[in-house]
Each structure stands twice: as C-alpha cells, then as structure tokens.
Amino acid sequence: MKVAVTAERPDWDAPVDPRFGRAMSFLIVDTEARTLEAIDNSSGRDAAQGAGIQAATTISRSGAKALLTGHCGPKAFSALSAAGITIYTGVTGTVAEAIDRLNRGDLATASTSDVDGHWA
Amino acid sequence: MIVAIASGKGGTGKTTVATSLALAAGCQVRLLDCDVEEPNCHLFLDAPPGEEEIVCLPVPVVDPDRCTACGVCGEVCQFNAIAALPDCALVFPTLCHGCGACTRLCPEDAIHESRRPLGTVSTARVGTVELITGRLTIGEALSPPVVRAVRGRGDGSGTVIVDAPPGTGCPVMASLHGVDVAILVTEPTPFGLHDLTLAVQAVRQLDIPFGVVINRAGCGDDRVQEYCRTEHIPILLEIPQERRIAEAYARGRPLIEAFPEWREPFVELLTNVAKLARTGARPPFARTATGGAQ
Numbered sequence: 001m002k003v004a005v006t007a008e009r010p011d012w013d014a015p016v017d018p019r020f021g022r023a024m025s026f027l028i029v030d031t032e033a034r035t036l037e038a039i040d041n042s043s044g045r046d047a048a049q050g051a052g053i054q055a056a057t058t059i060s061r062s063g064a065k066a067l068l069t070g071h072c073g074p075k076a077f078s079a080l081s082a083a084g085i086t087i088y089t090g091v092t093g094t095v096a097e098a099i100d101r102l103n104r105g106d107l108a109t110a111s112t113s114d115v116d117g118h119w120a
Numbered sequence: 121m122i123v124a125i126a127s128g129k130g131g132t133g134k135t136t137v138a139t140s141l142a143l144a145a146g147c148q149v150r151l152l153d154c155d156v157e158e159p160n161c162h163l164f165l166d167a168p169p170g171e172e173e174i175v176c177l178p179v180p181v182v183d184p185d186r187c188t189a190c191g192v193c194g195e196v197c198q199f200n201a202i203a204a205l206p207d208c209a210l211v212f213p214t215l216c217h218g219c220g221a222c223t224r225l226c227p228e229d230a231i232h233e234s235r236r237p238l239g240t241v242s243t244a245r246v247g248t249v250e251l252i253t254g255r256l257t258i259g260e261a262l263s264p265p266v267v268r269a270v271r272g273r274g275d276g277s278g279t280v281i282v283d284a285p286p287g288t289g290c291p292v293m294a295s296l297h298g299v300d301v302a303i304l305v306t307e308p309t310p311f312g313l314h315d316l317t318l319a320v321q322a323v324r325q326l327d328i329p330f331g332v333v334i335n336r337a338g339c340g341d342d343r344v345q346e347y348c349r350t351e352h353i354p355i356l357l358e359i360p361q362e363r364r365i366a367e368a369y370a371r372g373r374p375l376i377e378a379f380p381e382w383r384e385p386f387v388e389l390l391t392n393v394a395k396l397a398r399t400g401a402r403p404p405f406a407r408t409a410t411g412g413a414q
Contacts, residue, residue, distance in 0.1 A: 047200060049199060050200020053212060056203055056205075058192055060203075060205045075212055075215075084207075
C-alpha cells in the first residue's frame with residue numbers, strides 16, 4: 001500500500017513534520033516494497049491560503065491511501081476524507097519509525113481534524 | 121474629482137480629514153466609507169441607517185454528474201479554493217475570491233456560480249453629503265469585493281471623497297483604484313513615518329498624485345517633515361495635537377463643526393488637492409488654521 005508521510009527532509013531518518021499543509025516535503029512510501037518517493041512542498045509552504053487543501057490534492061493524486069502526519073486542520077481533513085484517504089494524526093519520531101508503527105497496527109486513525117485552520 | 125484619504129498607519133485621522141473635507145465642500149459631495157471592516161464616518165455625520173444592498177461574491181458549484189474530475193478547476197484556481205481530487209472536485213467557498221476562472225475554463229461545463237453574501241452597502245443623505253457605507257459581515261475575511269461595491273457608487277461627476285482603510289493591502293488598493301488624487305494622513309511619530317513610506321510607495325506605483333496631512337502635529341518629532349522635504353512631497357495641512365480636538369473627536373463631532381476656524385483650511389485643502397489632481401504639481405505652502413503660509 002502507498003502511504004504519505006509529512007517529513008522535514010526527504011529521507012527515512014527524517015523527523016515526521018508536525019505540519020500537514022505546510023510540511024517541508026511529502027514522502028510517498030510503498031510499505032511492501034519499502035521504497036520512498038519525495039514530493040517537495042515549497043508551493044504549499046509559500047501558499048497564501050489553502051495549503052492544506054492543496055496538500056490533500058497532491059496526496060490524493062499520488063495514489064496514497066493513508067496519511068501519517070502531526071496535525072490536520074478541518075479543510076484538509078474534509079478534502080482527504082472525500083478522497084477516501086485514511087488519516088493518522090499525532091504521529092511523531094522518524095519516517096521509518098512511523099511506518100513501522102503503522103505496520104504493527106500501533107497507530108489509531110483520526111475521525112476528525114485535531115487543530116483549527118491556520119495552525120502554525 | 122475623486123479624492124482618496126489613505127494612510128499606512130491606522131488611527132492617524134483619515135476619518136477626521138474625510139468628514140471635514142466633505143463638509144467643507146459646500147456643495148453636493150459623495151463620501152464613500154471604504155473602511156468596510158470598521159466603517160465610522162456615519163458616527164461623525166450622525167447619519168441615519170440607510171437602505172442596505174447586499175454585496176455577493178460569485179462562487180463555484182460543481183455538478184457531480186457532469187464533472188469528470190479532469191482537475192482543470194483546481195489547477196486554474198490561484199486561491200486553493202478547489203480540491204481537484206481523483207474522483208471529484210470539492211469547493212471551499214470561504215477561500216474563493218470569485219475570479220470565475222474555474223467556471224469559464226471547465227471543459228465539461230460542469231460548474232455554475234452561486235452568490236455568497238459578504239456584506240452590505242448602504243446610502244444615507246446628511247445635508248449636502250451623500251454617505252455611502254460598506255460593511256463586511258462579521259466573520260468574513262474577504263473585504264475587497266465590498267470595497268469595490270462602495271467604490272462603484274463613486275464614479276461619474278461631482279466631488280467624491282473616499283475614506284480608505286489603513287494599510288497598503290488589497291482593500292486599500294481596491295479603494296485607490298481609479299482615484300484622481302490621494303491625501304495620505306500621518307502622525308509625526310516613528311510608526312507614522314514608517315507606515316507613511318509604505319503608503320507613498322503604494323500611491324507612487326499606482327501613479328496617483330498625492331500630498332500629506334500631518335495630524336497631531338507636535339506630538340512627536342520632525343522626521344515626517346524631513347522625509348516629505350527630501351521626497352518632494354507636499355505637506356497640505358497640519359492639524360496640531362490638542363486636547364480639545366481629541367475631545368470633540370471622542371464625542372463624534374466633525375472637526376470643522378466643532379471648531380469653525382478649521383473650515384477655511386479644509387476649503388483650501390480641497391482647492392489644493394483639486395490642483396494636484398489636475399496638474400500633479402506641488403502646492404507651495406502648508407497652512408494651519410491660525411498660521412497661514414509657513
């Protein structure tokens with residue numbers, strides 16, 4: 001399965017970026033093949049508004065079926081939900097650790113946004 | 121002639137200048153309160169609540185039966201107001217600026233526009249002044265469409281005075297669009313000077329002739345005067361820092377009604393800005409109520 005992780009750098013040992021829409025980059029991880037594809041998010045970081053919506057569009061078009069991140073606001077949450085993406089918030093540690101925890105079933109899915117818009 | 125009263129810094133005296141200028145005109149004028157987030161000219165003119173018209177923004181509605189999820193609407197939206205997802209397009213109306221690109225460029229003709237109310241424009245008549253007030257609905261963030269609706273009432277003939285919002289952002293640009301001349305109101309403080317320089321850059325980019333009014337003169341230092349001299353910006357009027365002026369303001373009384381000796385300087389201010397509007401040239405002298413030419 002393809003999973004998107006927000007990351008501060010495009011590598012396995014990078015910390016999970018707590019921001020979704022304005023994350024440094026999105027890593028699209030193939031959990032079976034253990035491969036990683038990085039999508040730079042400079043356009044989202046610099047967006048005047050709607051960074052979360054733009055990020056949700058990017059993630060949904062990457063083919064990812066789940067998202068691991070720190071926090072997710074209401075507009076991003078509704079866009080991701082409409083795209084059928086499973087959302088995990090409150091994820092910390094490195095990208096590799098986050099994927100391991102997902103594989104072990106240690107992460108709980110989010111049923112609602114966990115922050116207001118314009119967080120951080 | 122359309123005169124805009126603007127400033128970088130807030131609270132420098134735009135409304136004081138705008139209302140007294142409107143009352144000094146001595147003929148029919150239109151006063152446009154474009155500070156739609158907190159309009160206050162009506163408080164000084166004691167204007168009755170006028171007839172209100174609702175200002176709406178056209179926002180897209182996607183027909184899911186026609187949408188093929190091609191993604192064009194999301195690509196053309198400069199405001200991230202549409203999430204073009206793999207199976208559908210999701211609209212976020214509060215982010216939409218109403219540009220209409222998605223509606224026009226949708227290849228499936230799957231988007232039509234609905235109208236989202238943003239605020240109101242009302243008109244009231246007080247003596248020789250026709251006051252047009254814009255009001256952004258509380259909780260809304262997008263003020264330029266309401267500002268444009270107010271400005272739209274100020275075209276054509278006669279004297280129009282535009283009370284602009286503070287700052288140099290989009291609502292200010294919407295207020296200044298198409299005016300003939302601008303008065304930048306500032307105060308002689310470091311903040312006043314800093315924000316004046318931003319306002320000067322804005323009006324210069326818009327190529328609008330302008331001059332400066334210094335309010336609360338004497339409360340700070342003379343760096344604003346020095347700056348205006350260096351930049352060849354005319355100082356059109358100085359209103360001194362006086363407790364009695366502040367008291368009249370706090371009671372909602374227009375300056376020239378509370379202190380009739382200020383009528384003449386405002387009549388002259390209007391004459392001088394009319395000259396600026398015609399020629400773009402610099403009037404030679406600043407005046408005060410008592411001092412005459414300096």
